[in-house]
Amino acid sequence: MDVRRTTVRDMRRSNRSVILTSIYRNGPLSRYELGHETSLSAASVSNLVGELLAEGLVEEAGSVESDGGRPRVLLRVAPKFAYVVGAEVGETRVRVEVFDLSMKVLATTVYPIDTPTPAPELAVKYVLQGLESVINAAEVPKDRVLGMGVAVAGVVEGPADAVVDAQTLGWDSVPLGAMLAAGTDIPIQVDNGANTLGQAEMWFGAGRGATDAVVALVGSGVGAALVTGGTSYRGTRSSAGEWGHTTIMYGGRRCRCGSDGCLEAYVGAEGVLDRYRLAGGVVDPGDDEESAFIALLDDVDSSGIAAKVVQDTIGYLAAGFADLVNLFNPERIVLGGWSGLLLGERYLPQIREAVGKRALRQPYAQVSLELCELGRDAVALGAATLPVLHLLRNGGLPHHQAAS
Missing domain, CATH: 3.30.420.40 (ATPase, nucleotide binding domain)
Incomplete structure (x- = not known):
């Protein structure tokens, strides 16, 4: 095997990857900006961009004024390439x-x-x-x-x-x-x-710019994406992030996974609605889970049962977030998932306040808690x-x- 040939080919692919990723994640960018972002030489940037333009993968996207010189052409990944x-x-x-x-x-x-x-x-x-x-x-x-x-x-x-x-x-x-x-x-x-x-929010949404973050998915079930040093952390065999199956209460409610006291059994939409029924709340049997959850939130002002279930849910969720703050010291936590967004859109200030009461003071002062920006179907x-x-x-x- 020709080691030199392999090395040159691999380096070319690597440099193309660096250029293409920078344009995709941070574009539109000029060739000048690409050189600064990637630390590649102006000649390398020019050659690689020329290849990508010729292949149709990258296209010009207007121009911006430069300091005293000609306008700089902006580049973006061509949306219709694939x-x-x-x-x-x-x-x-x-x-x-x-x-x-x-x-x-x-x-x-x-x-x-x-x-x-x-x-x-x-x-x-x-x-x-x-x-x-x-x-x-x-x-x-x-x-x-x-x-x-x-x-x-x-x-x-x-x-x-x-x-x-x-x-x-x-x-x-x-x-x-x-x-x-x-x-x-x-x-x-x-x-x-x-x-x-998590990847979508880190690329396009509320996680942009953060290098250490947790993106929480709260829907029927509960999970989390862990990002450390800008890289997804998956554990030994990809099971890291099963935050919903951390124990929030010893000997507590039975979770769908078969264990007792999991966070998911208290803040997942299925668990929240089940707690509401057991407390005497009425759920329309014709409603799907999302409609039933919205009806529960809408009943808070008129029903003491609904208000208690929602306040307890905020408390359980805040305890789960406080655990993440204390364990991982993230700079950002993003709350997503369809029921997480429904809850967060109405109660984010209360959730933040409750997390602050449960997390250690120093790491809590270093974290921001935000809502997913890409919507319920992200x-x-x-x-x-x-x-x-x-x-x-x-x-x-x-x-x-x-x-x-």
Whole structure:
């Protein structure tokens, strides 16, 4: 093997990756700004940008005045160069969306799920149906779809050929990656939903600029993405971030995972609604979980039971956040997930105050607690960043060139 040739090829791919990632994450940028951001020489920047422009992966996006010289041309990743698909397999629905490279959503389809423990085969069926549906609806050429990211609950060992263990769904070592790949020739990557939400928020949302952060997903279930030094922390086998299954109360409520006293049993939407019913609150049997949760929040001013359940939920959530503050000393905590946002949009100041009462004073003074900026459905968007990340890491090179 020619070591020098391999080194030159790898360096070229690495430098393309650095340039492309900078443009994608921080663009539009000029060549001058790229040189400062990447520490590459002006000649290297010019050559690599020339390649990317010729390939159509990067395009010009206007210009800005420079100090006394000619205007500087701005560069961005071409939105229509390729497309990506993101899917969220949730407890109540499967959501599939197709995006261009600017992460503009082009088409969406949603399949309701009537059971909290859907069979893996049902999830696979809906994801693959959704893939075809959104591609057709957006009239996207299939050969220009880079890939599909799929977000699920539980521990995911992958993302390629992913095996999923999700106790709350009743999934035990499900070969979800292989099951999905058998139904399409589009590349598939699978990851935990909290991790995909975390990546989306760190790239495009409330996590931008932070290097040590926690992005919390609070929906029917509860999870978290941990970011340290700007890199996702996943643990030995990718199960880090199962914050919802930390114990908040010894001998407490039974959690869906089979243990007692988990945080999820107290702040996950399913657990909150169950506590409300047990306290004597009335939930319309015709309501889906999201509608029931909204009705509970709307009843706070007229129902002492609803007010008590919501205040307790704020307390439990704040205790969970205080644990994160004391354990990880993050600079930022981002609260996301559909029920987390519904709660945070109404009660963020109270949540912050309650965290301050429970966390150590010094680390709490160093953290900000913010709401997810990408909305309640950001998990599917986050899933779609998985094939984008693959593109950036390969420097936009075709797969056979990147792997050779």
